[in-house]
Amino acid sequence: MKTYKYPLLDSQSQIFENVKKYFLEAESLPPACYKDTEFYNAEIKNIFLKSWLFVGREEKLPCSLSYFVIDVLGESVIITKNADGEIKAFHNFCRHRGARLMDGHGVTKQFRCPYHNWGYSHNGDLIGAPDMKKTENFCMKDNGLVKIKIENWAGFLFINFDSDPAPLLEHLGDLPKTLEKYDLIKMLCIKETHHRVACNWKLYTEVDMEDYHAPTVHPLSIGRQVFPRQPSRGEYETTFYENPKTVSVVPTDEGPVFPHIEGLSGKAATGTYFTMIYPSFFLVTTLDSCWWINKTPINETNSAVDVGYCFPKSTVAREDFEEVSRRYIERWDRVIREDNNICERHQASINSRWCLPGRLSFHEEVVNAMNKWVLERVMPKEVVSDV
Ligand code: FES
Numbered sequence: 001m002k003t004y005k006y007p008l009l010d011s012q013s014q015i016f017e018n019v020k021k022y023f024l025e026a027e028s029l030p031p032a033c034y035k036d037t038e039f040y041n042a043e044i045k046n047i048f049l050k051s052w053l054f055v056g057r058e059e060k061l062p063c064s065l066s067y068f069v070i071d072v073l074g075e076s077v078i079i080t081k082n083a084d085g086e087i088k089a090f091h092n093f094c095r096h097r098g099a100r101l102m103d104g105h106g107v108t109k110q111f112r113c114p115y116h117n118w119g120y121s122h123n124g125d126l127i128g129a130p131d132m133k134k135t136e137n138f139c140m141k142d143n144g145l146v147k148i149k150i151e152n153w154a155g156f157l158f159i160n161f162d163s164d165p166a167p168l169l170e171h172l173g174d175l176p177k178t179l180e181k182y183d184l185i186k187m188l189c190i191k192e193t194h195h196r197v198a199c200n201w202k203l204y205t206e207v208d209m210e211d212y213h214a215p216t217v218h219p220l221s222i223g224r225q226v227f228p229r230q231p232s233r234g235e236y237e238t239t240f241y242e243n244p245k246t247v248s249v250v251p252t253d254e255g256p257v258f259p260h261i262e263g264l265s266g267k268a269a270t271g272t273y274f275t276m277i278y279p280s281f282f283l284v285t286t287l288d289s290c291w292w293i294n295k296t297p298i299n300e301t302n303s304a305v306d307v308g309y310c311f312p313k314s315t316v317a318r319e320d321f322e323e324v325s326r327r328y329i330e331r332w333d334r335v336i337r338e339d340n341n342i343c344e345r346h347q348a349s350i351n352s353r354w355c356l357p358g359r360l361s362f363h364e365e366v367v368n369a370m371n372k373w374v375l376e377r378v379m380p381k382e383v384v385s386d387v
């Protein structure tokens with residue numbers, strides 16, 4: 001008899017078999033996967049601490065020596081642009097005795113510790129350490145900030161806590177090619193909102209990537225949309241909704257909309273891509289704009305949900321931008337509220353001891369694909385004993 005490292009996973013193995021089937025024969029993940037501590041800890045260890053995690057758009061660093069602080073998985077991280085314009089990421093703790101260095105965002109000559117006044121450059125080097133001359137064998141060079149890997153794709157910044165991850169572009173596979181016509185590097189994020197939603201992070205990735213719920217959860221803000229799964233090569237899923245109109249305003253809104261993104265052509269000019277970069281970064285690219293919804297686990301049943309709305313810089317420069325964009329922002333805010341509500345409602349009932357997995361509609365192919373992706377990484381590969 002095989003036994004595995006995680007007793008829960010072993011005891012649930014029959015139910016996992018049903019998730020692994022072809023999606024029209026499969027079941028959703030067992031409810032335990034959305035609340036069990038052991039499963040959650042395995043996700044953090046095997047997925048989040050090894051993955052590229054979105055931390056913000058590049059325009060959050062408007063000039064050299066600017067920085068912002070972000071909390072990711074309970075870790076405080078400084079993201080900064082050095083004097084040469086290179087983007088860096090560091091753990092936000094001092095190398096003296098570990099005090100937290102920075103808060104918020106801004107422009108600063110150096111990162112100064114508020115405790116004993118050690119100072120660090122934007123390259124993470126220790127450049128000031130008062131009254132340390134008598135300390136034996138103390139070497140400034142050995143006491144720089146602890147670096148975190150950071151990479152930039154089209155203005156989207158991703159960090160990786162793993163010290164030796166595969167490059168971001170390898171993770172993204174052919175996605176940059178699929179989305180190249182949107183010229184995302186020229187986008188400007190004009191609004192961010194931040195939410196704490198009482199649901200497991202996977203429930204939110206699932207609601208993002210299926211259109212089944214749209215007519216019931218978003219009857220007026222979205223209505224019926226059918227966006228089938230598209231082929232993908234890389235750590236992402238994408239779907240495509242063929243429609244000649246932007247999806248950034250409500251379907252019944254006949255008011256003026258912005259022109260298409262400059263140079264938009266081919267398939268991208270005929271509809272909208274809904275994309276999920278694993279593990280939890282959702283990006284919608286439509287004819288005239290884009291937005292993202294990033295989920296970060298807080299614990300088993302709570303997630304940080306960070307949202308950003310973007311337009312091409314040329315659109316933001318238009319005289320009518322404020323007036324026209326108001327309707328876009330209203331539509332986006334409303335859909336987020338609707339999804340936050342349904343995810344919390346979903347989690348509350350999944351918390352029942354008697355809740356069961358369920359069968360999927362043809363609208364939910366990506367839900368099943370994402371479930372399998374998680375299981376492949378969380379299920380123990382290592383057989384402890386084979387008696
Ligand atoms: S903890 Fe930072 S200078 Fe002492």
Ligand SMILES: [Fe+2]
Nearest residue numbers: 207217218339
């Ligand atoms: Fe939704």
